[in-house]
Amino acid sequence: MGQAERRDEQAASEGPMDTDKQGATGDKRRGGREEVPVDFRWMVIEDIPGVMTVEHASFTMPWTPDAFRNELTQNHFAKYVVMIFEERIIGYAGMWTVLDEAHITNIAVLPEFRGHGLGERLLLELVVRAMALQMQKMTLEVRVSNQVAQQLYAKFGFTGCGIRKGYYSDNQEDALIMWTDLA
Numbered sequence: 148m149g150q151a152e153r154r155d156e157q158a159a160s161e162g163p164m165d166t167d168k169q170g171a172t173g174d175k176r177r178g179g180r181e182e183v184p185v186d187f188r189w190m191v192i193e194d195i196p197g198v199m200t201v202e203h204a205s206f207t208m209p210w211t212p213d214a215f216r217n218e219l220t221q222n223h224f225a226k227y228v229v230m231i232f233e234e235r236i237i238g239y240a241g242m243w244t245v246l247d248e249a250h251i252t253n254i255a256v257l258p259e260f261r262g263h264g265l266g267e268r269l270l271l272e273l274v275v276r277a278m279a280l281q282m283q284k285m286t287l288e289v290r291v292s293n294q295v296a297q298q299l300y301a302k303f304g305f306t307g308c309g310i311r312k313g314y315y316s317d318n319q320e321d322a323l324i325m326w327t328d329l330a
Contacts, residue, residue: 181288183232183263187272190227190239192219197236198229205255228272230265240269242277249277252285267299274303274329283330288314300325
C-alpha cells in the first residue's frame with residue numbers, strides 16, 4: 148500500500164473535526180470533547196517501537212521497522228513528527244520536503260485516541276513545521292470517496308487539483324490530488 152493510501156485509510160476513521168471551543172465549566176474542549184494534552188517532536192530512531200504500535204493499530208498493511216529506519220536515516224526528504232501523551236507515542240505524521248514543496252505521506256492516531264481532533268492537530272503540526280522549513284506549497288492524495296478526509300484538508304485550504312486514476316492498489320480507486328499554498 149502506498150504512503151498516501153495509508154494516510155487516507157487512517158484519516159477516514161478520524162471523523163469530522165471541530166475547532167476549539169470553551170466549555171461551560173471553563174474546560175478547554177474540542178467540539179464538546181475534552182482536549183487531550185499532547186506534545187509534538189521530530190521522530191527519532193528510538194521512537195520506532197512506539198510508532199509501530201500506532202502503525203499496526205492504524206493500517207491493514209503496516210510498514211516494517213526497517214521502513215521507518217530507512218525513512219529516518221536514508222531519505223533526506225523525509226520528516227516525521229510524533230505526538231506524545233503522558234510519555235507515550237499516540238500518533239505520528241510524515242511529509243517529504245522537496246525544494247519548496249511538502250508532500251504529506253502519513254497521518255495516524257491510535258484508535259483509542261481518535262475522535263478528539265488529534266488527526267487535525269497532527270495536520271496542523273505538519274503545516275507549521277513545513278512553513279518553518281520554508282516550504283511554499285503542500286500536497287497530498289486522498290481517495291475520491293473519502294469526503295470526511297477531504298473536508299478536514301479543506302479546513303487547511305487544500306483544494307482538489309487533479310485525479311490520479313486507479314491510484315489505490317486495494318481497489319483501484321482514483322485519488323484526488325489536493326494542494327494548498329503555505330506562503
